[in-house]
Every structure is written in structure tokens, then in C-alpha cells.
Amino acid sequence: MTIQELEELVAPEPLPQSQDTETTHVLRATGLAKKFGDRAVVDGVSLSVAPGEIVGFLGANGAGKSTTIAMLTGALRPDAGTITVDGVDLAADPKRAKALIGVVPQEIALYPSLSALQNLKFFAGAYKLPRKVQAERIAWALDVVGLTDRAKERVSSYSGGMQRRVNIAAALLHRPRVLFLDEPTVGVDAQSRNQIFETVLRLRDEHGVSVVYTSHYMPEVEKLCDRLVIVDGGRVLAEGTQKELLEPLGEGLLEWAPSGEELALLPAGIGGLAAALAGHGEVSVVDAEAAAPALRVRVRDMAHSLRDVTRIAAEHGIGLGGIRLGRPDLESLFLNLTGRRLRDGA
């Protein structure tokens, strides 16, 4: 293959004309619900993704995130709700709708005893790409993930990062309109992670692919995603751009968790402390019934708040060891919305 031919292959393709005539959304889900036994795992989730948009889909383990993704990608049938991909109803016409979806599972969903080339040939066949097109698409996908020169090696001989990149390439062969990336950087080194970021951005910028991106690593979500959807308990808790979502957090979160002995030094207890700081922003008490409850303040002015906190502590002889400050980021947003950290588990 000449360089010119390769360049033609990897040249940006014009976006296919959207078949959704009513909206500009390439993916739209409404009222998705799924029960396993009596347990409602997903309960009325709705979301939409615009062409060329990267949407971060966030949730702790057990939040219903994987089940929602499984339904959106056609791997699981919802009990209720509708999903359309580029205007095609996934339930009514699964063949056409699935041809518009690319899925990169969290696992290395490849056959390790086969080469990257053999794996890609198989997945190209599974998407029923004509033989002539297969060779072109495989060359293009290998180029996109930077593995053209090692395509004939067994996947089992690859590093974790290389396997992740082949994992992505396998989802690109049929040129999907929307690509689902489920924790695509788990267990990879920094260099491979950067290559994966570049691949995602290139797919968006050069090929107009929409991306639904799930990750536990907040920095990469902040870096990549145009918009975020946060789920917990099977429901959407918040949705919007980072700026929209972080705005209510003010300048950040101030958490104060005095010890039991320190609380005893406060005449009015944790309630008095909450009242004293009420002027600095929205105040909430975490674990109010516990022996050592904590105070959480979404502060408007961090410097001013800290000045008052240190003054109160000094007045009552309380140490500052129980104070934690959080800048207004996705971690603190998630904590504020759900009361737990993203990696706390179920």
C-alpha cells in the first residue's frame, strides 16, 4: 500500500446525513427501565447525544450504568423505554440500528490466540462488511490506533495498552455514528492512555463520531467530555456541561468532621456549628445520627469561609485536622450529589 493510498484511506469522511429528521440527536433514549427480579436496576433513564459530541456517563459501581449501556448498545432488552440511533428504533429495527453503534467493552473483548488482523477480519465479518471494504477499513482502523506495523502478531503478545487500542479498532470498522467506550483506559500506562485520548478526539474531530464515555478517572472525563450524565440508584441525577454542573458548587466544598471529643467542646454541638457557617453557602450535616457527624458546606467564598472556620476552632480549642477542602471538580460534584465518592463501590 502506498502512502498516498493510506492517506486516502485515513482521510476524514464526510458525516453521513442524519436520518433523524426531527432532532439533531444521534442517540436518544427515553424512560429506560430494567428490573432483575424485584430489584429495579435502571429506573426511567433518559439521555441524548448530539452528533460529534462526547458525553461522559458517570456512576459508581451498582449505579445502573453498565445496565444502561448494555441496553443502549442492544446487548440487553429494556423492560420499558425507547432507544433510537440516528432516528432508527433499536427495538423495531435492531439490525439497522446496531450497524450505527460501535462498542468498546471494558474487557479486552478480543480473541487473544488470534492476531490483531484476524480479530479485525472477524469483527468486520460480524458487521457484514463486504470483502473489498473489509481490507480498507481494517487498514484504516489499524492506522487510527497506531498498530499497522504489528497487526500480524497475536493479541496475547501485546501490552495492555496495545490490546486496548485493538479493542477500540474493532469497534470502528463499520464507521459507527456513535461509539460507546466503557472504561477504555483501565490498566494502561500513561503513554497508551494519551494515545487513546488522541484516538477519541480524532474520531470526534475528523470523523464526527459521537462518543458515550464511561470512566472512573475524573481527570480524563474532564479533559475529554463535552457534556456529562451522572447516574445513581438507576436514575439520572444530573446532566449538563461541566460548567453548568459545577456552578452550584461555588468555589468548592468544605468538609469539617470534628472528633467526638471536639464536638463535646461545642456548646451547641454540630447544629450550632452549622448555624455559624450558614452564611457561607449551602450547609448540610452528613451522618447526623452518628457519634461523629460531619459538616459539608458548599462555599461561595473559600477564603472568607476558612477565616471563620479557623476562628471558631480557635475559640473552642478544636484542631483543624478534621477539615477537608475540595475544589469544585467532578469528584466533589459526585460526592455532593450522591454522598459518596465515585470509586467507593456499591
Place this chain on the structure above:
Amino acid sequence: MLVMIRKELRVLLADRASMITLFISPILFITVMSFALGNSFANLGSAGRLSISIADQDRGPAAQAVVNALTGSAQLKVTDETGGAPLTEAQAEARVKAGTDAFAVVLPAGFGQQVADGAAPSVRYVVDPASSRQVVDPVQSAISNLILTVASQSRTEQSLRALAAGTADPAAKAAINAQLAKLDQAARTVNASVSFPTGQSAIKYPSVYQQEVPGYAVMYVFFIVTVMAGSIMVERREGTFRRLLSSPMPRAQLLLGKVVPYALVALIQVTVLMSFGKFVFGMGLGSHPLALLPIAGALAACAVALGLLLASITRTEAQVAGLGTVTVLVLAALGGCMVPGVFLPHFMRVIAEYVPQGIALGAFQDVLVRGQGMGAVLPAAGVLLAVAAGLFALAVPRFRFVR
């Protein structure tokens, strides 16, 4: 679906452990067990001739008549001389001691005189202590009766000959001679025929290869159960099923694409093992070798259906390996794949008739051993297909691509 079949075969070919389980292991078992059990099959179905020796110390006509009667028996292999000389008592004993003969008959000097005198004739048996008494005792008894009969006949002949010598009437002499001829003829010929109860026919027993090759072929075809179910577990664990469920490939095609390659491998297994038996051990394939195909096809269907059921009811690869191996080995034992049916007690033989492995093995041996054709094995193939259909009906509703 072709793309699934091609991929599955590629993955399987690259899996050395599975290839060893499915192809190398049965070949080794067939080879080792055939050599180990070869002698047990050598005389299966034919009684074999019992070897005895006779030391005739009398050398008279009565003793010679006994020797003649015994050497004329189709059931006995009689040695009464060595190097052209009559066998001595010591030589006969040595043959028994060496295990060459099961026992020796010693006709002592004076045997003829005892017969002529009408006294009970003396005879001595030298018996190999290791010989089966179940075989030796009845033969001894029969020989004793034979000696009495020969003695009685000898006396009658002597009386008739004396009578003929004493008469001058040619008509009476001719009548006596005719009686003597009849007596002689009667002593030589017995009109015997063998028949079996109505509806039963003679059993033709397999050679050691005709037992071991189809036996282990049937047993190892079912090892596809663990290989296939294990592969399904890996696809679940690795997320490849989840990825394929999001492709336009319908679920039915996906499932068939996972099952059909293993059925093909099972057919290849049978072909390879039967060819191994034929070309390496010279095993006969019967008069209609093509009749092996429907049995192999139905057997393969049964095996993959069981594999799918196993994958439907288990959750881990460890469960597949444990439950699968136990199931395959127990069914193989019940089906007579490990121990030939002729060595099994009656109730085990009855069980084997209801186990897919036993049905398949019986049908294979109908073709290989009894020379039967397509028409004779189709009922067995039909039963196996019905079993396969039942297993599929149990497995498919329970099957999940993703757990």
C-alpha cells in the same frame, strides 16, 4: 454465521490443550488399551479347542479306539505322540506341568484286557492345577463316558465277530456283518445341529480394535462438551459475546455459530479415530463404512447439545470442568465405552442401551463388526437425534450470552 464458524475453528486450532484432549488423548488411549486388552479379546466368541494329551500304554485295539474317538473331536486338540513315537506318561505329565495341555489321559497297560473281561476299565487323569475346573471337569466326565461307551462297543463287536465266526449260514453271517458296519458307523457319526432361542442369533464379537476405537471415539466426542462450554464461558468473561450482541448479527446466528463448529470438530474426531484404527491397526470398517456417517452426525449433535446445556446451567469455568468431566466419564462408563459390553453384568448392559454413548457404540459396532448397513443404523441415529433435540430444548431457553 460462516464468519463465526471460521473464527471458532481458528481459535480451537490455536488451543493446544483442547486439541490434545480431543485428538491426541483418544489415540493414546486406543493404542495403550488395545495392547493391554488384546489377549482378552483373542478368543472372545469362540470357545477355543481344549488341549489335552494321551499316553497310550496299552496300545491295543480298545485303547486305540479311545484315542481315535478323542482325536476325532472338533472341540479337543489331542497330542498322543511326539517325534513319531507314542507319548509316554512322563512326557504327558511334562506337557501338563508346562501348561501346554489342560490335562493328560493315561490309558494304562492292560486297559484292553479289562475291556475284554468286562471289568471297569482303569484310566488316570493328570490335571493342571491352574486349569479352570469349570472346563476340565465336564470334559473329564465326557471322556470317562466315552471310554465306557468305547469299551461297551468293543465288547459288542467282539461278541458279534465271535458269533459270525461260529456260523456257517451265509445269510446269518451277512446280517451280522451288516450289524457290525452299522455299529462302526454309529460310533463315528453324530447328527448334531445348533440353534438359538427364537428371535436371537449368533453373537459376533468385536476385535479389540473394533471395541477400543469406537468406544474411545464415542467417549472423546463427548469431551467436546467441556471444550465447547468452556469456550462459551471465556466469551462471557472476555466480553466478546457482549460486543457481538451489539453487532447486527442475530442472536440465533450467534448461537448457531458457536455450536456448529464443535459439531464439525466432533465429526472430524470420529473420522480421524476410525481412520487411525483402520490404517494403523488394520481394523475392519465392515461392509458399509458410509453407514458410520449418520451415527457420527447424530452423536455430534448429542454432544454439542449437552455442551450447550452445560453452558446454560453453569456460571464458571471451574464448574464446567468439574461437572462436564464427571458427566462425560460416567456416561462413557455406563455406555460401555471403557469396558466391553460382553464383560458387563446384565443390568449394566441394559443401562447401556438407554445411554447415548451406549446407543452410538452399539450402532458403530453393528457397522464395524456385524457388517450392517445404513438401514440398520438409522433407528439408532434417530434416537440420538431425538436425545439431542431434547437437550437443545432444555438448554436454549436457559442460555444467556451475558451473565
